[in-house]
Amino acid sequence: MRARTLLSGLKVWNLGKNTWVNRLSNGVSSSVSTHGPQVCVVGSGPAGFYTAQHLIKARPDVQVDIYEQLPVPFGLVRFGVAPDHPEVKNVINTFTQTAKQSRCAFYGNVNVGKDISMEELRQAYHAVVLSYGAEGNRTMGVPGEHLDGVYSAKDFVGWYNGLPSCRQLSPDLSCDTAVILGQGNVALDVARILLAPVQMLKKTDITAPALEALAESRVSRVLIVGRRGPLQVACTIKELREMVNLPGTKPEMVAADFEGIAEALKDVARPRKRLTELLLKTALEPPGEKEQQRRNSARRSWGFLFCRSPLEVLPDPSGTRTAALRLAVNKLEGSGEGARAVLTTEEEVVPCGLVISSIGYKSLPIDPAVPFDPSKAIIPNDMGRVTQAPGLYVSGWLKTGPTGVIATTMNSSFDTARSLLEDMGSGALDVSTRKPGSDSIQALLDQRGIKPVTFSDWEKIDQVESRRGEAVGKPREKLLTVEEMLEVSRA
Incomplete structure (x- = not known):
C-alpha cells in the first residue's frame, strides 16, 4: 500500500505482520514503505x-x-x-x-x-x-515464406486488433482464395474475420484501417489446412459453430476426408465427440431446406483441408508475390490425439494469393x-x-x-x-x-x-477510445500508436 503524509517526525503503525514507517526530512514527505x-x-x-x-x-x-x-x-x-x-x-x-x-x-x-x-x-x-x-512467431520453415502475401496469424490478428507493432502490416486482400495453416481457434478467428459481413464487424472494436481494408476485400474462399485429420482439429465447438453459421458463407469440404471417422467416435471423449459430430454433419449431411437456401445465396465459402503439410510458397511471375501453396499429402500413424502426420510422396498445389500461418505463438x-x-x-x-x-x-x-x-x-x-x-x-x-x-x-x-x-493514465486512454467508438457506433475506437497513447495519457 502506498501513501503520502505531511506529518512530521517518525510515525510507526503496527498492522499485524506489517510495519508501516514514514520518515520525513526537511518537511518533505516520502512514500510509505512496508516490511x-x-x-x-x-x-x-x-x-x-x-x-x-x-x-x-x-x-x-x-x-x-x-x-x-x-x-x-x-x-x-x-x-x-x-x-x-x-x-x-x-x-x-x-x-x-x-x-x-x-x-x-x-x-x-x-x-x-x-x-x-x-x-x-x-x-x-x-x-x-x-x-x-x-x-514471437513460429515460422513454417519452407521456401517462399518471405513472399508478399504471407503473414503470421499473430501479426494478422495484431493488425485488426490494433497492436502498435502491426499497424503497418497492410495485407493485400485482392485475391479470391486465402489459405490458413493451422486448425486452432486463432485460425478460425482469422477465417471468420476474413469472411464476415462488414456490417457485422462495424459494431465491434476492430480497427478503422482493418475495417476499411476488409470492406474492399476480394477474398471469397478460405481453406483451413491441418497436418492431421478431423479427429485432431484443435479448435473448440464454439468457434466451429460460428463458422458453420457465419452469414453469407457456406462450407465446402472433401467427403473422402471423413471416411471411417464416424466409427472412431465411440472411443473419444465427449467434447471431442461433439466437435467431430458437428464437423461430420456440416461436411456430409444434406442440409435442410432453409439451410440449403442460405448456402445457395452465399457468395463466400470456407472449408477444412486435412492431412496436408506446407512444402513451399510458390511465387507469381514477378517472383515477389504469393501465387500458390505446394502441399504434401500426409498419412496418419496411430489414432486419437496421439496420431502423427507422416509425409507421403503425394503432393498438390493450391492456387492462392494469401497465406496466413497459424501454427503457434512463441x-x-x-x-x-x-x-x-x-x-x-x-x-x-x-x-x-x-x-x-x-x-x-x-x-x-x-x-x-x-x-x-x-x-x-x-x-x-x-x-x-x-x-x-x-x-x-x-x-x-x-x-x-x-x-x-x-x-x-x-x-x-x-x-x-x-x-x-499509471492505471489512472490508462483510464484516460480508455475514455478517449470509448468516446471515439461511441461516435461511430462501436464499443471503442482504439488508438493505434504508442505516441498517441502517451499523448492522451499525459493530457
Missing part, C-alpha cells in the same frame, strides 16, 4: 493479472507491481481476442478491480530488459514473476541471465518456480507454451501464485528483509527519462 513482501510481475496480460489477483487476495501484506512494455494493459485480451467476441473481453472488468487495489500498481510504457534490467528488478523485489507471454528470452529453453520456447520451471533461479517465477504461456484459453491461463497462473506463497510461508523465499520495490525502480526510470503510464 511486507514486494512482488513484481512483468507483463499485464491475463497471466500477469491472474497471478497478481491471487497473491493480493491470499496475503494481506503483499505489494504487487505490474510492469508492461506498452502504455496499455491487458495483453492478448486487448490484442488477441477476436473483435466479435466481446463477451471474452469482460474479464477486463476483473483485471481492473485488481489494478485498483491499494496493494497493486501498474507501470505501463516500461520495457523490462531495456529500460530496466532483470538484475535491477531482482534487487528491488523479493520475487519477480515473468508473465510477458509469447510475442515466447522469447528476456535476459541472458534468465534460463530459457529455445526448443520449447519456455522458461524451464517446476510449478512456476524458475529452475535454478530462487526468487524468480513464471506464469502463462511463458510457463506452459501457447496452449489453452483464458481459463487455462487463469488456473496455471493461480498455481504459480500458490508456489510463490508456499515459498514465502516455508522460508524458501526470504521476505524478512526490507526491499525498496517500486521506489528504487521509479528513481532509476526518472534518471533514464522514462515516464511510466
Whole structure:
C-alpha cells in the first residue's frame, strides 16, 4: 500500500505482520514503505493479472507491481481476442478491480530488459514473476515464406486488433482464395474475420484501417489446412459453430476426408465427440431446406483441408508475390490425439494469393541471465518456480507454451501464485528483509527519462477510445500508436 503524509517526525503503525514507517526530512514527505513482501510481475496480460489477483487476495501484506512494455494493459485480451467476441473481453472488468487495489500498481510504457534490467528488478523485489507471454512467431520453415502475401496469424490478428507493432502490416486482400495453416481457434478467428459481413464487424472494436481494408476485400474462399485429420482439429465447438453459421458463407469440404471417422467416435471423449459430430454433419449431411437456401445465396465459402503439410510458397511471375501453396499429402500413424502426420510422396498445389500461418505463438528470452529453453520456447520451471533461479517465477504461456484459453491461463497462473506463497510461508523465499520495490525502480526510470503510464493514465486512454467508438457506433475506437497513447495519457 502506498501513501503520502505531511506529518512530521517518525510515525510507526503496527498492522499485524506489517510495519508501516514514514520518515520525513526537511518537511518533505516520502512514500510509505512496508516490511511486507514486494512482488513484481512483468507483463499485464491475463497471466500477469491472474497471478497478481491471487497473491493480493491470499496475503494481506503483499505489494504487487505490474510492469508492461506498452502504455496499455491487458495483453492478448486487448490484442488477441477476436473483435466479435466481446463477451471474452469482460474479464477486463476483473483485471481492473485488481489494478485498483491499494496493494497493486501498474507501470505501463516500461520495457523490462531495456529500460530496466532483470538484475535491477531482482534487487528491488523479493520475487519477480515473468508473465510477458509469447510475442514471437513460429515460422513454417519452407521456401517462399518471405513472399508478399504471407503473414503470421499473430501479426494478422495484431493488425485488426490494433497492436502498435502491426499497424503497418497492410495485407493485400485482392485475391479470391486465402489459405490458413493451422486448425486452432486463432485460425478460425482469422477465417471468420476474413469472411464476415462488414456490417457485422462495424459494431465491434476492430480497427478503422482493418475495417476499411476488409470492406474492399476480394477474398471469397478460405481453406483451413491441418497436418492431421478431423479427429485432431484443435479448435473448440464454439468457434466451429460460428463458422458453420457465419452469414453469407457456406462450407465446402472433401467427403473422402471423413471416411471411417464416424466409427472412431465411440472411443473419444465427449467434447471431442461433439466437435467431430458437428464437423461430420456440416461436411456430409444434406442440409435442410432453409439451410440449403442460405448456402445457395452465399457468395463466400470456407472449408477444412486435412492431412496436408506446407512444402513451399510458390511465387507469381514477378517472383515477389504469393501465387500458390505446394502441399504434401500426409498419412496418419496411430489414432486419437496421439496420431502423427507422416509425409507421403503425394503432393498438390493450391492456387492462392494469401497465406496466413497459424501454427503457434512463441515466447522469447528476456535476459541472458534468465534460463530459457529455445526448443520449447519456455522458461524451464517446476510449478512456476524458475529452475535454478530462487526468487524468480513464471506464469502463462511463458510457463506452459501457447496452449489453452483464458481459463487455462487463469488456473496455471493461480498455481504459480500458490508456489510463490508456499515459498514465502516455508522460508524458501526470504521476505524478512526490507526491499525498496517500486521506489528504487521509479528513481532509476526518472534518471533514464522514462515516464511510466499509471492505471489512472490508462483510464484516460480508455475514455478517449470509448468516446471515439461511441461516435461511430462501436464499443471503442482504439488508438493505434504508442505516441498517441502517451499523448492522451499525459493530457
